[in-house]
Amino acid sequence: MTKILLVEDNEMNRDMLSRRLIRKGYEVVLGLDGQQGIDLAEREDPDLILMDMDLPVLDGWEASRRLKAADATRAIPVIALTAHAMAEHRDRALAAGCDDYDTKPVDFARLLGKIESLLARAVGE
Amino acid sequence: MQWFLQSRLCQQIAVTLLVILLIIEAVVLLPFAFIHGRLDEHLLLPALLIAVLVSAIATLIAARTIVKPLRTIRGQAARADCGVSILGDRHDEIGDLARAVSEGRAQCEREYTGRIAELSRSEAQLRVTFENMRQGVAMYDADYKLVTWNQRFREYLDMPDEFFSREQSFVDYLRYNAERGDFGDQDVETLIDERLEKLKRVHSFERTRPNGTVLEISRAPTLDGGFIAIYTDITERKKAEIELTNAKQAAEAASRAKSDFLANMSHELRTPLNAIIGYSEMLHEEAADEGHDTYLPDLKKIENAGKHLLALINDILDLSKIEAGRMTVFIEPVSVGTVVAEVSSIIEPLATVNGNTFIVDCPADIGVIDSDITKLKQSLLNLLSNASKFTKNGTVTLSVAHIVEGAHDVLTFRVTDTGIGMSSEQMSKLFQAFVQADSSTTRQFGGTGLGLAITRHFARMLGGDVTVASEPGKGSTFTLTLPAHRAKQAAVPVQEPSAPKRMVSGDVEAKLTVLVVDDDEAVHETVGTMLGREGYRVLHARSGPEAIATAREMHPDAITLDVMMPQMDGWAVLAALKADPKLCEIPVVIVTILNDRAIAFSLGASGFLTKPIDWGRLNVTLRQHIGGTVSGPILVIDDDPEMRRMTRQALARMGLQTEEAENGAAGLDWLASNAPPAVILLDLMMPVMDGFEFLDRVRTHADWSKIPVVVVTAMDLSDTELDQLQGLTRRVITKGTATGVDLRAAIRDVFRSDARRGEAVLR
Numbered sequence: 001m002t003k004i005l006l007v008e009d010n011e012m013n014r015d016m017l018s019r020r021l022i023r024k025g026y027e028v029v030l031g032l033d034g035q036q037g038i039d040l041a042e043r044e045d046p047d048l049i050l051m052d053m054d055l056p057v058l059d060g061w062e063a064s065r066r067l068k069a070a071d072a073t074r075a076i077p078v079i080a081l082t083a084h085a086m087a088e089h090r091d092r093a094l095a096a097g098c099d100d101y102d103t104k105p106v107d108f109a110r111l112l113g114k115i116e117s118l119l120a121r122a123v124g125e
Numbered sequence: 126m127q128w129f130l131q132s133r134l135c136q137q138i139a140v141t142l143l144v145i146l147l148i149i150e151a152v153v154l155l156p157f158a159f160i161h162g163r164l165d166e167h168l169l170l171p172a173l174l175i176a177v178l179v180s181a182i183a184t185l186i187a188a189r190t191i192v193k194p195l196r197t198i199r200g201q202a203a204r205a206d207c208g209v210s211i212l213g214d215r216h217d218e219i220g221d222l223a224r225a226v227s228e229g230r231a232q233c234e235r236e237y238t239g240r241i242a243e244l245s246r247s248e249a250q251l252r253v254t255f256e257n258m259r260q261g262v263a264m265y266d267a268d269y270k271l272v273t274w275n276q277r278f279r280e281y282l283d284m285p286d287e288f289f290s291r292e293q294s295f296v297d298y299l300r301y302n303a304e305r306g307d308f309g310d311q312d313v314e315t316l317i318d319e320r321l322e323k324l325k326r327v328h329s330f331e332r333t334r335p336n337g338t339v340l341e342i343s344r345a346p347t348l349d350g351g352f353i354a355i356y357t358d359i360t361e362r363k364k365a366e367i368e369l370t371n372a373k374q375a376a377e378a379a380s381r382a383k384s385d386f387l388a389n390m391s392h393e394l395r396t397p398l399n400a401i402i403g404y405s406e407m408l409h410e411e412a413a414d415e416g417h418d419t420y421l422p423d424l425k426k427i428e429n430a431g432k433h434l435l436a437l438i439n440d441i442l443d444l445s446k447i448e449a450g451r452m453t454v455f456i457e458p459v460s461v462g463t464v465v466a467e468v469s470s471i472i473e474p475l476a477t478v479n480g481n482t483f484i485v486d487c488p489a490d491i492g493v494i495d496s497d498i499t500k501l502k503q504s505l506l507n508l509l510s511n512a513s514k515f516t517k518n519g520t521v522t523l524s525v526a527h528i529v530e531g532a533h534d535v536l537t538f539r540v541t542d543t544g545i546g547m548s549s550e551q552m553s554k555l556f557q558a559f560v561q562a563d564s565s566t567t568r569q570f571g572g573t574g575l576g577l578a579i580t581r582h583f584a585r586m587l588g589g590d591v592t593v594a595s596e597p598g599k600g601s602t603f604t605l606t607l608p609a610h611r612a613k614q615a616a617v618p619v620q621e622p623s624a625p626k627r628m629v630s631g632d633v634e635a636k637l638t639v640l641v642v643d644d645d646e647a648v649h650e651t652v653g654t655m656l657g658r659e660g661y662r663v664l665h666a667r668s669g670p671e672a673i674a675t676a677r678e679m680h681p682d683a684i685t686l687d688v689m690m691p692q693m694d695g696w697a698v699l700a701a702l703k704a705d706p707k708l709c710e711i712p713v714v715i716v717t718i719l720n721d722r723a724i725a726f727s728l729g730a731s732g733f734l735t736k737p738i739d740w741g742r743l744n745v746t747l748r749q750h751i752g753g754t755v756s757g758p759i760l761v762i763d764d765d766p767e768m769r770r771m772t773r774q775a776l777a778r779m780g781l782q783t784e785e786a787e788n789g790a791a792g793l794d795w796l797a798s799n800a801p802p803a804v805i806l807l808d809l810m811m812p813v814m815d816g817f818e819f820l821d822r823v824r825t826h827a828d829w830s831k832i833p834v835v836v837v838t839a840m841d842l843s844d845t846e847l848d849q850l851q852g853l854t855r856r857v858i859t860k861g862t863a864t865g866v867d868l869r870a871a872i873r874d875v876f877r878s879d880a881r882r883g884e885a886v887l888r
Contacts, residue, residue, distance in 0.1 A: 010396060012396075012399075012400040012403070012404075013396075013399065013400070013403070016400070016403040016404060016407055017403075019407065020407055020410070023410070023411070023414075061765075083395065091767075092767060095766070095767035096767070104399060105395075105398075105399040105402055105403060105435075106403070108406065
């Protein structure tokens with residue numbers, strides 16, 4: 001089963017997104033902050049990571065950078081989720097090494113499309 | 126007649142006449158007789174002698190009888206006791222004269238006494254007024270000695286009694302005040318010279334006494350060469366003024382706090398709404414999956430209401446962000462075709478709800494513009510959703526065109542509908558925030574009425590505008606015009622884009638001010654925007670006289686001056702500026718379509734540029750004349766390569782060279798092996814060695830302690846941390862809200878303050 005790591009500090013967002021992903025047939029692992037995200041990425045070896053950017057302890061930008069800097073986790077696709085629909089944030093997310101970017105509130109259909117295309121690419125490589 | 130014959134005067138006159146007759150006989154008849162031979166020649170001399178003798182006796186008698194009483198009268202008239210006359214009992218003319226004089230004298234005396242009494246009364250009244258005045262008054266004579274003063278003056282001056290005497294001079298008073306410390310550290314002799322110089326004309330000033338009393342002191346020269354000084358206690362007035370200023374500042378702060386709060390609330394407001402929308406969406410999906418079809422319409426209603434509320438909140442937050450000056454634009458290449466396609470796909474279903482036909486007319490080769498994609502999309506969505514909302518069974522058209530006319534290179538997005546249209550009165554209110562054309566519109570059509578206000582703000586932030594043409598019942602056309610190309614920019618905060626004639630624009634907080642003088646409004650728009658982006662505060666003047674007045678009042682750091690202006694041309698303005706000793710130091714850059722470089726420099730211009738304006742050159746020219754020159758690099762210490770890249774670009778635009786280090790330790794290494802940089806830009810949160818530790822090391826190092834450090838951080842600093850940084854750094858900028866503008870302004874401030882102090886940090 002495809003495993004997705006969702007790193008999100010907001011409980012309701014975490015609950016909604018995880019339930020919808022589970023319903024779509026994904027296995028979901030949950031992290032509450034950037035540091036947990038890194039730890040879980042190393043331990044659980046997910047197929048894809050959904051990373052909120054405004055996270056406590058270690059923010060999403062920094063967590064993504066570290067994931068992309070480590071050999072063990074570099075290959076895992078990361079989709080950045082931010083609350084701001086600003087080009088600046090998209091650029092920052094991409095600069096931090098994220099593979100794609102989406103804004104909250106999540107348009108679930110669109111997010112699914114991004115997840116599927118990244119997974120397909122990962123399989124193809 | 127009898128009294129006349131009896132009077133002694135009569136007898137005296139008779140004697141005198143007799144004598145005069147004898148003299149006449151002696152003097153006139155004797156020579157006559159001699160000529161006719163009736164008198165012997167030897168008798169001539171005795172006869173003459175007799176005549177002279179008789180005359181002398183007669184004169185003596187006359188003197189005794191006439192001159193002496195007159196003297197007596199004169200003597201008595203001059204004396205105060207003229208009422209009593211020793212001649213008063215004489216019954217001749219002399220007696221009469223004496224009585225008449227005595228009478229007149231008495232009359233005068235009575236009137237004099239009356240007048241004196243009146244004067245004393247009037248003086249007493251004046252004195253009472255003088256003493257009871259709320260002002261302290263003192264008069265000094267030509268030697269600046271104190272002549273008169275009132276009690277209030279004594280109170281206000283609060284000086285020992287011996288100072289209030291006619292022996293005291295103004296200089297003594299100044300010296301005493303200076304000695305007891307009223308004038309601070311000012312040199313006494315200089316102060317006295319200054320004050321004496323001022324006394325030659327009317328002047329007034331304010332002074333705070335050591336006891337806290339604020340006095341307004343007015344001095345004016347008097348006709349006799351002295352002066353009058355008037356002291357008014359304005360403590361209460363000052364207090365009221367300060368209270369008023371404080372109240373105004375408090376009100377402004379409250380308004381700012383409200384805007385800030387709203388802008389900050391965005392996250393707090395959106396989070397619960399996201400949950401509402403998300404869960405209703407989810408329930409809708411689950412209900413559909415599990416076959417609970419009866420719930421579906423209600424769940425959809427919750428979802429739609431949530432989305433509507435979110436849209437409203439987003440509008441309000443956008444507007445408050447604009448008003449708080451926190452809305453930024455992010456200019457990048459934008460594919461117009463892609464934006465139009467995306468917007469159309471969203472609008473299509475909305476338009477068809479009301480039975481409208483949606484037509485898009487956009488050339489396939491419309492190309493790429495430099496703009497802010499989010500704001501462009503939002504503006505188009507606002508215009509198109511309005512058109513769809515207010516049109517039923519009609520047509521909504523979006524036509525896009527690229528128009529190039531000379532230097533004018535713009536894109537127009539025209540949204541035309543065949544809907545209800547508007548009257549001119551409705552149109553006039555259209556772009557105002559919180560005002561819908563008709564409050565009933567809100568009930569009928571929904572919406573916040575903020576969409577158009579936001580769209581106009583956005584359009585202006587992007588260097589363009591929105592206009593409207595409409596006719597009731599026939600429909601409306603909204604035209605969004607945007608410049609096709611703009612210099613690629615990080616972000617531009619816009620303070621008040623809707624004011625039609627701006628007096629101040631750009632970065633209003635910036636320390637460096639440029640006065641733009643041009644009669645062409647378009648130049649104010651473009652130059653204002655450009656200079657604002659470069660981190661200047663921009664003042665605007667639209668005529669020569671206005672330019673000179675503004676320069677006098679605001680004393681800008683530089684002036685850009687157009688030449689061809691009505692009434693007073695640029696040359697006249699330049700000459701006037703250079704002739705004013707207070708303004709002649711301000712560098713003036715002539716910006717004109719004429720090519721009269723020689724005239725410009727001969728009149729004292731610092732720079733000369735021809736229109737159309739080359740921004741780069743204008744920027745470089747201004748920088749040459751203000752803001753100091755730098756040849757050292759700027760050391761950027763940040764662990765985020767993206768931040769370093771953005772900073773490098775922003776500084777390169779100022780013509781500054783950067784060196785980079787990825788943490789505090791690397792920064793120290795760099796410092797150890799290079800000459801000190803002009804400025805250090807320092808991030809705080811970094812691995813290996815953070816900014817705080819780096820600062821500690823740098824500040825305790827002999828060679829590096831003077832290097833100006835500007836902290837650029839994403840941290841929310843606590844008060845303690847801020848205090849800690851305060852003494853060690855020049856300025857703290859917050860990342861995220863920090864824009865290229867903030868950064869450039871901070872750097873410029875550092876250079877400028879160093880140039881003023883003459884510190885040797887710039888090398």
